Amino acid sequence: MNTAKDKDQHILVVEDSLMIQRVIEICLRQPARQFDQRRDGASGLAAARDLNPDLMILDIRLPGIDGWEVLRQLRSTEDGKDVAVLVVTGQGDTETRRRAVTEGADGFLSKPFRPDDLRRAVDLLVHD
Numbered sequence: 468m469n470t471a472k473d474k475d476q477h478i479l480v481v482e483d484s485l486m487i488q489r490v491i492e493i494c495l496r497q498p499a500r501q502f503d504q505r506r507d508g509a510s511g512l513a514a515a516r517d518l519n520p521d522l523m524i525l526d527i528r529l530p531g532i533d534g535w536e537v538l539r540q541l542r543s544t545e546d547g548k549d550v551a552v553l554v555v556t557g558q559g560d561t562e563t564r565r566r567a568v569t570e571g572a573d574g575f576l577s578k579p580f581r582p583d584d585l586r587r588a589v590d591l592l593v594h595d
């Protein structure tokens with residue numbers, strides 16, 4: 468995680484819905500934040516490895532490899548262990564929430580979410 472004041476926060480959003488990608492960016496936009504978006508698991512995982520973001524906001528239901536596999540593969544790498552991961556999914560049941568933690572997610576938020584809840588969850592995971 469970046470903690471230096473002079474470095475922007477880099478957020479990678481891996482979400483197949485363009486509308487939800489846009490909502491997330493609007494909710495979290497700040498001058499010191501940079502966003503990248505991917506719409507499928509394989510490109511999201513590649514971007515996480517290439518960009519080394521401070522935070523990945525990860526949907527579970529993705530085309531190609533799903534979010535669970537993205538999370539597993541990310542956590543299996545040395546650099547991937549340091550990326551904060553917030554799972555944001557339409558599957559808000561207790562079992563999905565438990566699995567997210569077990570698989571290595573740092574936070575969980577179910578859709579639909581309130582903007583303030585998203586901001587709070589992200590603020591807990593990335594700091595200025």
